[in-house]
Amino acid sequence: MLVCVGSIAFDTxxxxxxxxxxxxxxxxxxxxxxxxxxxxxxxxxVVGEDFPQEHLDAFERRGxxxxxxxxxxxxxxxxxxxxxxxxNVRQTTxxxxxxxxxxxxxxxxxxxxxxxxxxxxxSPAIQHRVxxxxxxxxxxxxxxxxxxxxxxxxxxxSMLRRxxxxxxxxxxxxxxxxxxxxxxxxxxxxRLGPRIVVVKKGAHGSLLVADGNVFPLPAFxxxxxxxxxxxxxxxxxxxxxxxxxxxxHSVAALRRAVFYGTLVASFNCEAFSVERLxxxxxxxxxxxxxxxxxxxxx
Amino acid sequence: MLVCVGSIAFDTxxxxxxxxxxxxxxxxxxxxxxxxxxxxxxxxxVVGEDFPQEHLDAFERRGxxxxxxxxxxxxxxxxxxxxxxxxNVRQTTxxxxxxxxxxxxxxxxxxxxxxxxxxxxxSPAIQHRVxxxxxxxxxxxxxxxxxxxxxxxxxxxSMLRRxxxxxxxxxxxxxxxxxxxxxxxxxxxxRLGPRIVVVKKGAHGSLLVADGNVFPLPAFxxxxxxxxxxxxxxxxxxxxxxxxxxxxHSVAALRRAVFYGTLVASFNCEAFSVERLxxxxxxxxxxxxxxxxxxxxx
Numbered sequence: 001m002l003v004c005v006g007s008i009a010f011d012t013x014x015x016x017x018x019x020x021x022x023x024x025x026x027x028x029x030x031x032x033x034x035x036x037x038x039x040x041x042x043x044x045x046v047v048g049e050d051f052p053q054e055h056l057d058a059f060e061r062r063g064x065x066x067x068x069x070x071x072x073x074x075x076x077x078x079x080x081x082x083x084x085x086x087x088n089v090r091q092t093t094x095x096x097x098x099x100x101x102x103x104x105x106x107x108x109x110x111x112x113x114x115x116x117x118x119x120x121x122x123s124p125a126i127q128h129r130v131x132x133x134x135x136x137x138x139x140x141x142x143x144x145x146x147x148x149x150x151x152x153x154x155x156x157x158s159m160l161r162r163x164x165x166x167x168x169x170x171x172x173x174x175x176x177x178x179x180x181x182x183x184x185x186x187x188x189x190x191r192l193g194p195r196i197v198v199v200k201k202g203a204h205g206s207l208l209v210a211d212g213n214v215f216p217l218p219a220f221x222x223x224x225x226x227x228x229x230x231x232x233x234x235x236x237x238x239x240x241x242x243x244x245x246x247x248x249h250s251v252a253a254l255r256r257a258v259f260y261g262t263l264v265a266s267f268n269c270e271a272f273s274v275e276r277l278x279x280x281x282x283x284x285x286x287x288x289x290x291x292x293x294x295x296x297x298x
Numbered sequence: 299m300l301v302c303v304g305s306i307a308f309d310t311x312x313x314x315x316x317x318x319x320x321x322x323x324x325x326x327x328x329x330x331x332x333x334x335x336x337x338x339x340x341x342x343x344v345v346g347e348d349f350p351q352e353h354l355d356a357f358e359r360r361g362x363x364x365x366x367x368x369x370x371x372x373x374x375x376x377x378x379x380x381x382x383x384x385x386n387v388r389q390t391t392x393x394x395x396x397x398x399x400x401x402x403x404x405x406x407x408x409x410x411x412x413x414x415x416x417x418x419x420x421s422p423a424i425q426h427r428v429x430x431x432x433x434x435x436x437x438x439x440x441x442x443x444x445x446x447x448x449x450x451x452x453x454x455x456s457m458l459r460r461x462x463x464x465x466x467x468x469x470x471x472x473x474x475x476x477x478x479x480x481x482x483x484x485x486x487x488x489r490l491g492p493r494i495v496v497v498k499k500g501a502h503g504s505l506l507v508a509d510g511n512v513f514p515l516p517a518f519x520x521x522x523x524x525x526x527x528x529x530x531x532x533x534x535x536x537x538x539x540x541x542x543x544x545x546x547h548s549v550a551a552l553r554r555a556v557f558y559g560t561l562v563a564s565f566n567c568e569a570f571s572v573e574r575l576x577x578x579x580x581x582x583x584x585x586x587x588x589x590x591x592x593x594x595x596x
Contacts, residue, residue: 086478087478087479180383181522181523182501183520183521184521184522187521201502203480204499204502204503205502205514205516207519213593214519214593215594216503216516216517216519216594217516218514218515218516219514221481221505221512221514222479222481223485224479224482225479255595255596256596259596293596295514296513296514296515296594296596297553298553298554298557298591298594
């Protein structure tokens with residue numbers, strides 16, 4: 001079982017074209033929709049009293065187990081952001097932690113021994129608490145974010161020594177490594193502990209560093225990006241879903257997983273919230289995969 | 299014969315690590331060093347009285363014909379720029395056109411019928427004057443720059459209708475198309491006339507649009523970038539050198555040419571000025587090509 005510990009949220013997203021108010025979002029949400037294309041996923045998160053049952057039903061319908069989603073008194077986590085004309089640049093305009101501020105993930109026995117775990121962006125303290133609960137995991141990956149690196153650098157560094165890999169964005173990699181060259185930064189992050197470093201570059205694709213090897217991959221070229229929110233978590237979800245399904249963590253398998261992460265993330269950008277993911281099938285992913293592989297053939 | 303019409307300059311380059319004063323530069327220079335790996339190149343440019351014969355000798359030694367390089371009374375074109383910590387961002391700190399301000403390219407008969415011509419960045423008026431001289435060219439590509447697009451948009455647009463392709467950077471593509479989505483911008487530029495649109499994204503690689511097909515390619519991952527000056531012109535030089543050598547302009551050949559452009563540009567970034575290119579061999583390029591192809595294999 002692939003377990004994801006992260007946020008479930010209401011997002012308010014503004015792009016040059018449209019504004020979507022309080023739509024389903026959160027790292028665990030996006031991760032779950034993407035990963036469930038490849039196999040079962042267990043979500044560990046927290047929602048407030050205002051979170052509608054229909055969203056939980058939608059998770060379940062897509063093969064996500066929501067037994068680990070706690071419901072606490074109060075309001076669900078809310079995030080609001082705005083994309084500038086260049087959809088690669090985002091401003092957070094509002095953040096209400098609400099019940100996510102009291103998030104204390106407790107994993108069931110089945111989840112503890114699930115083998116595969118993704119620690120979505122969250123405080124390193126919470127990430128450590130989850131790591132403490134895992135029993136002989138096969139593969140644990142984590143995300144982190146600029147303010148954790150700045151404010152709680154030591155805890156982030158000790159977290160990095162406990163995981164197999166990280167999936168972070170370019171700015172975070174450069175911040176962690178203190179280097180502006182991205183290849184050098186990714187390699188430096190690997191030297192901090194994780195065997196696998198995936199650096200996400202938005203519309204510019206990604207960079208995988210694994211066992212000292214570097215693999216660049218462009219993004220799937222989209223002529224229109226409606227809403228890139230959650231693309232990084234979709235990438236992580238498809239990446240880990242792909243690895244959990246195959247059980248192979250070789251460099252070749254990681255490379256393949258980056259390819260699937262890229263594909264699923266591209267679908268996510270075609271609509272607001274999880275709208276495109278709700279109906280996305282693995283067949284559609286495979287079809288785009290053939291197209292993408294043809295584009296990349298030399 | 300592949301002919302390049304462009305600048306020959308003295309560059310003063312400042313990076314976070316080093317400052318290089320009045321080193322050999324210019325678009326035709328970089329283009330020529332890269333293209334001459336693949337076959338003969340004729341340079342059309344202008345230098346001042348201060349330009350040393352040893353540089354012209356160095357061009358000739360690498361297989362460049364300098365018969366089209368005029369020497370005019372006055373000083374050679376000078377450019378100075380500074381790279382910020384992120385080597386993808388550059389500021390021009392000084393620009394002295396000098397004799398380049400009087401540049402009026404006149405092509406010899408052999409050059410006019412050479413078949414392959416690259417119009418490096420320069421005023422569209424000069425580019426048109428070169429186009430007027432070409433006789434039944436097989437392939438003509440052009441570069442342009444933000445201030446030409448802003449100040450002389452109509453002349454740039456009429457130039458685009460006369461060439462087979464453009465090799466421009468991402469900002470220029472977005473400016474020409476009035477679109478911030480790069481894939482959309484590249485397709486829009488193709489609708490302005492050229493069959494081939496290559497968009498260079500610096501460390502993020504490139505995007506080729508040809509006959510309506512889109513091909514993304516990442517940059518070769520470099521752990522250290524010493525000086526990216528001229529990388530775009532090296533890309534163009536290797537791209538056109540590769541096409542002129544093969545004589546095949548199919549989409550597959552263009553794809554292959556982008557691959558070689560990427561490789562040669564990466565070598566150029568490893569040293570200041572043309573230092574790395576002076577000794578670069580096609581064997582070294584092929585070796586890196588194997589490595590790169592392995593990185594890209596899915």
